Amino acid sequence: MIEVENLTKYYGFLPAVSDLTFSVGQGEVVGFLGPNGAGKTTTLKMLTCFLPPTSGTARVNGWDVSRDPLKVREQLGYLPENVPLYQEMTVERFLAFAAQAKGVGKGEIKSAVGRVVEDCGLEQVQKRIIGHLSKGYKQRVGLAQALLKDPPVLILDEPTIGLDPTQVVEIRDLIRTLGRERTIILSSHILPEVSQTCQRVIIINKGRIVAMDTVSNLTTQLQTSRKIHLIVDGPPEEVLKTLSGHQGVLEAVPQPGEGPGRFLVEMDKEKDIRPDLARTLVEKGWGLLELKSQELSLEEVFMQLVTEEEGTRT
Amino acid sequence: MKGFRAVFKRELYAFFASPVFYVVGTIFLVLSGYFFYTSTAYFSLVSFQAAQNPYAGREVNLNEMVVKPLLDDMSIVLLLIVPLLTMRLLAEEKKTGTIELLLTYPIRDLEVLMGKYLATLLVIIILLAGTAVNLILLSRFGSLEWGPVLSGYLGLLLMAAAFVSLGLFASALTQNQIIAAIVGFGALLMFWIIGWIGSVAGPAVTRVVDYLSMLEHLEPFSKGVIDTRDLMYYVNFSAFFIFLSLRYLDSQKIRG
Numbered sequence: 151m152i153e154v155e156n157l158t159k160y161y162g163f164l165p166a167v168s169d170l171t172f173s174v175g176q177g178e179v180v181g182f183l184g185p186n187g188a189g190k191t192t193t194l195k196m197l198t199c200f201l202p203p204t205s206g207t208a209r210v211n212g213w214d215v216s217r218d219p220l221k222v223r224e225q226l227g228y229l230p231e232n233v234p235l236y237q238e239m240t241v242e243r244f245l246a247f248a249a250q251a252k253g254v255g256k257g258e259i260k261s262a263v264g265r266v267v268e269d270c271g272l273e274q275v276q277k278r279i280i281g282h283l284s285k286g287y288k289q290r291v292g293l294a295q296a297l298l299k300d301p302p303v304l305i306l307d308e309p310t311i312g313l314d315p316t317q318v319v320e321i322r323d324l325i326r327t328l329g330r331e332r333t334i335i336l337s338s339h340i341l342p343e344v345s346q347t348c349q350r351v352i353i354i355n356k357g358r359i360v361a362m363d364t365v366s367n368l369t370t371q372l373q374t375s376r377k378i379h380l381i382v383d384g385p386p387e388e389v390l391k392t393l394s395g396h397q398g399v400l401e402a403v404p405q406p407g408e409g410p411g412r413f414l415v416e417m418d419k420e421k422d423i424r425p426d427l428a429r430t431l432v433e434k435g436w437g438l439l440e441l442k443s444q445e446l447s448l449e450e451v452f453m454q455l456v457t458e459e460e461g462t463r464t
Numbered sequence: 465m466k467g468f469r470a471v472f473k474r475e476l477y478a479f480f481a482s483p484v485f486y487v488v489g490t491i492f493l494v495l496s497g498y499f500f501y502t503s504t505a506y507f508s509l510v511s512f513q514a515a516q517n518p519y520a521g522r523e524v525n526l527n528e529m530v531v532k533p534l535l536d537d538m539s540i541v542l543l544l545i546v547p548l549l550t551m552r553l554l555a556e557e558k559k560t561g562t563i564e565l566l567l568t569y570p571i572r573d574l575e576v577l578m579g580k581y582l583a584t585l586l587v588i589i590i591l592l593a594g595t596a597v598n599l600i601l602l603s604r605f606g607s608l609e610w611g612p613v614l615s616g617y618l619g620l621l622l623m624a625a626a627f628v629s630l631g632l633f634a635s636a637l638t639q640n641q642i643i644a645a646i647v648g649f650g651a652l653l654m655f656w657i658i659g660w661i662g663s664v665a666g667p668a669v670t671r672v673v674d675y676l677s678m679l680e681h682l683e684p685f686s687k688g689v690i691d692t693r694d695l696m697y698y699v700n701f702s703a704f705f706i707f708l709s710l711r712y713l714d715s716q717k718i719r720g
Contacts, residue, residue, distance in 0.1 A: 161719070198568040201717055223570040230568075234561030236474070238481045250470035251569040295565070 151176045151303060151333045152197065156206035159192050166192040167357045170206070174350075176302075179329040181344030181351045182337040185456065189357040190337040191231050194307050197335070198228045210303055224253070227296030231307040233288055237281035241272055241291055244280060248295040266294040270324065286317035293324065304328060306336040310343060322347050341452055353455055360455045368451050375400060375416050377444040378424065383410040384436030396430060398423040410439060467571030471579025475553075479587050484552065488545045493594050499537040500598040503530045526606045527613070531599065535616045535686045538595065542588070542624050543656060547648035549587060550631025551641040553580045554709075558639040573713055577706055581632055588624045592617060612688030619685020622698035623678060627652055629705035636709045652678075 152174040159167040167189040174180050182190050195201040197208055199219035207214055213221040236244055245263040254262045267276055270290040275283055280291060289309065296304055309325065310318045325347050328334065338344050344351055345365045353361040353368075361368060382389045386404065389411055393402035398418050405412035417423055424441065431438045479485045507529045514524045557563035566576055596617075602608055627648075634648035635641075659677035662670035674680050681694040 195564075200564055200568050220570050220572065223568055226568070228565075228568045230561060230564045232561060234563075234565055236478070236562055237560070238478060239474075243477065247470055247474045248565075248569070250473070251467050251566070251571055253466050253570060 151178070152208070152210050152335070154193075154197075154206070154208045157193065157196060157203050157208055158205045159189075159196060159201065160204045165357055167196070170354070170357075170359060172352055172359065172362060174333055174335060176333055177329075177331065178350060179325075179334045179336070179348045181348035182335055182354065183339065183341065183344050183351050183452065184337075184354040185339060188354050190339075190354065191307055192357075193354075194228075194305050194335065194337055197222075198226055198305055199223055225301055225303050227298070227301040227304045229292045229296045229304075229306045229309055232311075233292035235280050235288060235291055235295075238279065240277055240279055241267075241283070241294075242276045244291065245276075245294055245298065249298045252299045254299050262298055266297045269297060269328075270294040271320075286313055286320070289313060289317070289321060290324075293321070297328070302332060304332050304334045304336075306334065308338060309336055310338070310340065318343075353452060355456045361451075375419050376422075378415050378417065378427075379405075379440065379442040379444050380413045380415060380427075380431075380438070381410055381440035382413065382431055382436050383439055384431075384434065386411040389413070389431075389436060392430065392434065393427075396423070396427055398426070410437070414444075465575075467569065468575040468579045471566070471571065471576050472583050475580050475583035476586065478552070479549075479583065482552070484548065485587065488548050489591055489594075492541055492545050492591050495541050496534070496538055496595045497598065499534055500530070500595075500602075503533050504602065526602065526608050530602065531608070531613055531616060532686050534595075534598075535620060538592075539620055539623060539682060542620070542627060543652055544649070546588070546624060546627035547631050547634070547645045547652065549584055550628055550635055550648060551645035552635070553584065553632055554635040555639050555641045555644040559641075567713075573710055574706075577632065577709055577713075581628055581702075581706060584628045584632075585621075585625055588628070589621065592620065592624075609688075612686065615688050615690050616686040618690065619682050619694070622685075622695065623682055626678065626698045626701040626705075629702040629709075630655075633705045633709045633712070636712050 154170055154172050157167060157170040158165065170189075170193060182193070184190050192201065196203045196215060197210065199215050199222050202216060207216065209215070210222045211225045213225065215222050236247075239247070242263065245266065246259050249259045249262045250256075267273060270293050272287070272290055272294060275287055280288065283291070293306075293309070296306070306325070310321050313321060322343065325334065325336065329347070336344075336347065348365070350364050351362070351368065352359060363371070380393070390402060390404055390413065393399060393413060393415055398421055399415055400418065401416045403414045403416075405414050415427070424443070428438055428441060507524070507526065510529065511524055554563065557566060567573065599608065599613060603610070630651055631644070631648040634651065635644040637647065638644050655676065655678045657677075657679075658673050659680055662673045665673070675697070681697045684691050684694055
């Protein structure tokens with residue numbers, strides 16, 4: 151559906167994106183992840199033909215962004231960063247304009263607008279002026295215009311930024327629903343969002359791809375050790391000593407918190423020593439209140455990848 | 465074509481939804497009314513004197529004494545207000561980021577520019593039509609020749625079209641509407657008075673600046689002469705600045 155080959159963009163002499171190669175299949179929801187200034191937005195702008203690439207190619211549904219930009223744009227629904235909208239227009243009027251601009255026939259504009267209004271839950275605000283709407287509704291209007299004419303590919307640049315938590319959940323649900331029959335690329339620097347909505351992540355940093363895989367693969371691959379969280383009712387110092395001395399434990403760190411001692415124990419990835427550890431603690435007569443294994447979160451994966459990249463360079 | 469129609473309609477809506485249009489329109493009509501009143505009042509004064517002196521009567525002519533000065537004055541008011549109408553066109557879209565929306569819809573850039581250009585022109589036609597009331601009133605009381613009036617209005621409209629194209633280009637250059645207005649106004653004024661250098665420069669320069677001068681090309685229209693040279697001057701002027709705007713949008717994309 152989307153094929154990107156050696157895509158490069160220079161701003162003057164500054165490389166914003168260098169040598170990006172990836173592809174996105176039909177019906178996939180892919181997260182584009184990276185810190186601010188990593189080149190996410192630039193890449194998306196090239197995919198939507200807003201910026202021409204310095205070199206390399208990108209194809210959407212077989213159409214080349216440099217050669218057939220109009221054809222490419224017909225395949226796309228795009229929600230730009232910060233959701234620019236015509237503030238002085240009513241929701242209805244703006245969507246009718248967007249439909250016409252996208253080439254929806256005169257007779258079908260009304261029904262097309264009605265459909266996206268329903269999909270995005272805008273029924274109550276359709277007669278209101280966009281400038282007076284809340285941020286969450288504006289975001290939905292942005293999504294609604296992207297959905298007009300039912301494009302096979304959706305490109306969403308930071309779709310949930312600046313929303314309150316309930317709105318974030320709503321928009322994510324909406325994206326998940328949309329992703330059932332469409333190809334979606336969404337960019338974000340919020341990691342849980344990507345792990346919740348996307349099947350695959352592309353992590354980029356400083357204009358380069360540092361990792362590209364499913365969320366679960368990435369976490370298992372990068373897990374060099376296993377971490378478990380323990381709450382033990384017993385004399386803290388002794389417990390700590392026992393934990394650190396136990397076979398297979400790499401490191402034991404006391405954690406802050408109320409009540410009995412909390413510890414974070416890092417152990418070898420290969421060998422599961424949880425049963426041994428539990429037995430030892432119980433035999434000592436201490437109360438083992440909690441033993442919880444901690445998954446490596448996407449945040450940690452991300453931090454690892456981004457810092458690794460920096461480490462190899464310097 | 466659909467893209468053009470969509471942009472054209474939206475742009476008209478933006479004009480009528482913004483207070484700028486109403487303020488600018490009111491000022492234009494008030495000033496035009498004032499110019500009309502003074503010319504007519506002067507005309508009636510001269511007419512009274514001419515009634516006592518039959519020889520002076522030959523010079524008294526409604527078209528010469530009311531319509532022509534009125535058209536000249538309106539052209540200067542247009543010079544002042546057109547940059548105010550065009551400053552918004554692209555600068556605002558660049559500032560708010562909506563240009564990204566517009567240029568990622570399946571519309572050609574030229575359709576976007578033409579939609580904006582023609583919508584502004586239609587707004588100016590509406591304003592000019594408002595001043596026609598004065599002349600219709602005048603024709604009820606005096607003998608007005610409509611030919612030169614219509615050709616004069618045509619000239620004014622063509623000149624306004626040229627103004628709009630330059631204003632559009634100025635608006636493409638910046639995200640700041642005030643800068644767009646000032647650049648537009650300054651450039652237009654330059655084209656207006658460029659002929660002045662002719663009086664101190666050599667004959668070759670004089671011919672060039674005369675050709676470039678907006679004023680020179682407006683003159684024949686208000687006399688009732690529609691010359692293809694003048695027509696082509698304004699058409700080419702518009703085409704040139706729309707072309708420049710198009711190229712500028714492109715070059716900006718490449719620089720990012």
